[in-house]
Amino acid sequence: MTNIYIDENFSHYLADGLNIFQKHLNSNEKLQIQVLSIKEVFGKGVKDEVWIPLVGEEKGIVITQDLRIQTTRHQNELYKKHGLGVFFFKPPSTGFSFWEMVEQLIKRWPEIKKKSSDDRPFAFRINSNKMERLT
Numbered sequence: 001m002t003n004i005y006i007d008e009n010f011s012h013y014l015a016d017g018l019n020i021f022q023k024h025l026n027s028n029e030k031l032q033i034q035v036l037s038i039k040e041v042f043g044k045g046v047k048d049e050v051w052i053p054l055v056g057e058e059k060g061i062v063i064t065q066d067l068r069i070q071t072t073r074h075q076n077e078l079y080k081k082h083g084l085g086v087f088f089f090k091p092p093s094t095g096f097s098f099w100e101m102v103e104q105l106i107k108r109w110p111e112i113k114k115k116s117s118d119d120r121p122f123a124f125r126i127n128s129n130k131m132e133r134l135t
Contacts, residue, residue, distance in 0.1 A: 001032045001033070001034055002031060002032065002033050002034070002059070002060070002061065002116055002117075003033075003034050003035075003036055003055070003058055003060040003061070004018075004033055004034070004035050004036070004060070004061045004062075004063065004112070004116065005035075005036050005037070005038045005041070005051075005055055005060055005061065005062045005063070006018070006035065006036070006037050006038065006062075006063050007038050007062060007063065007064035007065065007066060008037070008038050008039035008044065008045075008046075009064060009065045009066055010063070010064075010065065010101060011098060011101075012037035012039050012040050014101065014102065014105060015035050015036055015037035015040070016035075016037070017102075018035040018105065018109070019034060019035035019036070022034070022035055029113075031113060031116065031117055033113060033116070038051055038055075038062070042054065048066070048069060048075055048078070049075075049078065052069075052075070052078050052079050052082055052084060053078070053082045055082075055084060056079070056081075056082025056083050056084045057082070059083065059120065060084070060085075061084070061085040061086070061087070061116050062084060062085070062086050062087070063086075063087045063089065063105070063112070064086065064087070064088060064089070065088070065089050065090075065091055065096075066088075067088055067090065067125075069086060069088070070086070070088055070123055070125075070134060079121060079123070080121040080135065082121075083120040083121050084120060084121055085115075085116060085118065085120045085121065085122050085123075086121075086122070086123045086124070087108075087112055087115075087123075087124050087126060087131075088123065088124065088125045088126065088134070089101075089104060089126050089127075090125055090126065090127045092128065104126070104128065108126055108131065111131060115131075121135060122135055123135045
């Protein structure tokens with residue numbers, strides 16, 4: 001079972017909804033996925049330095065809008081050291097509305113699942129037009 005965590009900069013309802021959809025898909029797919037909320041599993045406001053090693057231990061994956069994890073040297077080294085897979089959603093300058101975020105996640109979900117079996121660590125940046133590999 002692969003755990004994909006939705007960071008708390010997204011609504012935890014997105015994790016709940018995706019998990020419900022994915023449970024149905026798991027019956028027909030080779031890669032079994034559970035979708036979880038970082039906020040719900042590790043607590044509201046948990047520091048990246050706390051959850052990154054824990055998610056890395058279970059070979060988990062994170063979907064986040066927190067681009068600082070990639071651009072801050074310490075956090076970049078931390079996710080790589082712990083073998084994390086990360087998908088960074090880069091919102092437009094006005095941010096995503098809830099429904100725009102739902103749309104982006106659903107649109108990218110098949111590609112996210114496919115790339116989730118890549119060797120870790122890895123990072124992809126996703127904007128409304130494309131997905132590009134960072135590491």
